[in-house]
Amino acid sequence: EVQVVESGGGLIQPGGSLRLSCAASGFTVSANYMSWVRQAPGKGLEWVSIIYSGSSTYYADAVKGRFTISRDNSKNTLFLQMNSLRAEDTAVYYCATGHFDSIVWGQGTLVTVSS
Amino acid sequence: DIQMTQSPSTLSASVGDRVTITCRASQSISSWLAWYQQKPGKAPKVLIYKASSLESGVPSRFSGSGSGTEFTLTISSLQPDDFATYYCQQYNTYSWTFGQGTKVEIK
Numbered sequence: 106e107v108q109v110v111e112s113g114g115g116l117i118q119p120g121g122s123l124r125l126s127c128a129a130s131g132f133t134v135s136a137n138y139m140s141w142v143r144q145a146p147g148k149g150l151e152w153v154s155i156i157y158s159g160s161s162t163y164y165a166d167a168v169k170g171r172f173t174i175s176r177d178n179s180k181n182t183l184f185l186q187m188n189s190l191r192a193e194d195t196a197v198y199y200c201a202t203g204h205f206d207s208i209v210w211g212q213g214t215l216v217t218v219s220s
Numbered sequence: 221d222i223q224m225t226q227s228p229s230t231l232s233a234s235v236g237d238r239v240t241i242t243c244r245a246s247q248s249i250s251s252w253l254a255w256y257q258q259k260p261g262k263a264p265k266v267l268i269y270k271a272s273s274l275e276s277g278v279p280s281r282f283s284g285s286g287s288g289t290e291f292t293l294t295i296s297s298l299q300p301d302d303f304a305t306y307y308c309q310q311y312n313t314y315s316w317t318f319g320q321g322t323k324v325e326i327k
Contacts, residue, residue, distance in 0.1 A: 140316065142316070149307065149318055149319075149320055149321050150256075150264065150307055150309070150318040150321075151318070152315060152316040152317065152318070155314050155316070157314075161314075163314045163315065165315070199263060199264075206269055206270045206273065207254070207266055207269035207270070207273070207275060208254060208266060208269065208309075208311065209266075210263050210264055210266070211263065212263050213263050
């Protein structure tokens, strides 16, 4: 079964850094595209970043230059390094990957940016 | 970026009603559209992928149609468990975009 599980969220002060992890099972992260999507409290879904099997990466304008997506093939894990965090980055962060023509999502990890 | 316009934003309906939600893309996305159901505090759940393919385990009362720029999610007979928020999402380009959501409420 294809599954992804996020971790690493928490409370962080503005300007701080946090690294989210997404552990994959049932597939190889290097062979799939993998994406991060976030949802601020009471708001809709917002795409954050994506990494393709060929290692191309893309970012939403709101996080470009502050967030970095990467993967560790030996650990079969996806990461999101988040720097210079702002209050508006407060959200549940979801990891998602393609499975045939569908998309598999994790349960999310909450990031709260507050002093 | 491709814009996704979803309507209505809120829908009041009764158990047994036929419900239709529409999603319009600002440019063609072929059939790369997914529909999600989300309940409070939970992750989005895939209902439909590639515009009209029913995700495994999803009841057959859910169906999707459309291609290009116009898409529809239909619930043939609304059940108590279906009261939730629904989102469309295009994944034709690397920059995924989502509709604003449709909250289905009890009438």
